[in-house]
Amino acid sequence: MGEKTTTERTDTAVPSPARRLVGGLLKNFRERSGMSRKDVAGRLLVSESLAGAYERAERIPTSTYLDDADSLLDARGALKSCIPLMEEEKYPPTFVGWVRLEKTAASVSAYEASVFPGMLQTEDYMRALYEERVPQLTADRIEKDVMGRLERQALLTRTPPPMVGYVIEESVLGRPIGGREVQRKQLLHVLECVRAMHHLRVQVMPTETREHAGLQGATYLLSTAEGRNFAYDEGQISGRLISNPLEVNQLIDRFGALRAQALTPRASAELIERMAGQL
Numbered sequence: 001m002g003e004k005t006t007t008e009r010t011d012t013a014v015p016s017p018a019r020r021l022v023g024g025l026l027k028n029f030r031e032r033s034g035m036s037r038k039d040v041a042g043r044l045l046v047s048e049s050l051a052g053a054y055e056r057a058e059r060i061p062t063s064t065y066l067d068d069a070d071s072l073l074d075a076r077g078a079l080k081s082c083i084p085l086m087e088e089e090k091y092p093p094t095f096v097g098w099v100r101l102e103k104t105a106a107s108v109s110a111y112e113a114s115v116f117p118g119m120l121q122t123e124d125y126m127r128a129l130y131e132e133r134v135p136q137l138t139a140d141r142i143e144k145d146v147m148g149r150l151e152r153q154a155l156l157t158r159t160p161p162p163m164v165g166y167v168i169e170e171s172v173l174g175r176p177i178g179g180r181e182v183q184r185k186q187l188l189h190v191l192e193c194v195r196a197m198h199h200l201r202v203q204v205m206p207t208e209t210r211e212h213a214g215l216q217g218a219t220y221l222l223s224t225a226e227g228r229n230f231a232y233d234e235g236q237i238s239g240r241l242i243s244n245p246l247e248v249n250q251l252i253d254r255f256g257a258l259r260a261q262a263l264t265p266r267a268s269a270e271l272i273e274r275m276a277g278q279l
Helices: 017-033 037-043 048-055 063-072 080-088 093-102 123-131 139-157 170-174 180-196 245-261 265-277
Strands: 107-112 163-169 200-205 219-223 229-234 239-242
Touching (some): 017 048, 017 080, 080 093, 093 139, 107 245, 163 170
Antiparallel strands (some): 219 229
């Protein structure tokens, strides 16, 4: 996705049941080991307050912390097995299902009208997007959201790679998110990805076009290795995973029309290169 759906869920006022479970496990294994919270924090190189926040489910334990705590507290894999669960805590509940499917997807496609697809965003570009959010996000929240999106970009380099196709509005190429230099580097990054990844196809939808099948908004599609198709509907506040075949097939048809109406991948790359040279 672009900017909205990856507003990764970090620390919330009401901890989820999963986070409370993991916090309880951390506390129980620590007490069973006879170690104080201060002892554990010192051994795991975190502050005592952060270790306490993990146990109280006020903060999401990192993968490194759970891995190290598992060894230190002799949890025999119980804490380590919670790592995937906590990784999913970074995302809104309505987005977790998509993230799970994305990790093993056979193909991923999207039409973006406002920003570059999240999978192709540079760190500076995505950071600028989060800094412009209204209401404003805290620095800590921005940092965690950026890290969550960067982690998802592993989709592009995994083995075997999925087929990935994006259609992007031409206006996105000229919108200087974060400033001209950030935008220039973003354009060059897209070019590098396209040239290095044969499984990636990026097409630009010209502004001056009479035919446009995507005026209803952004479209996100995904196919699994088993041949099941899904879509994601991104809203202003939250989104929803779509699995109904009739709805998904309509969006697949719409995306097919968009690809036919957009510039070819070669012409799109040439346009992106020209735009980068003008910044």
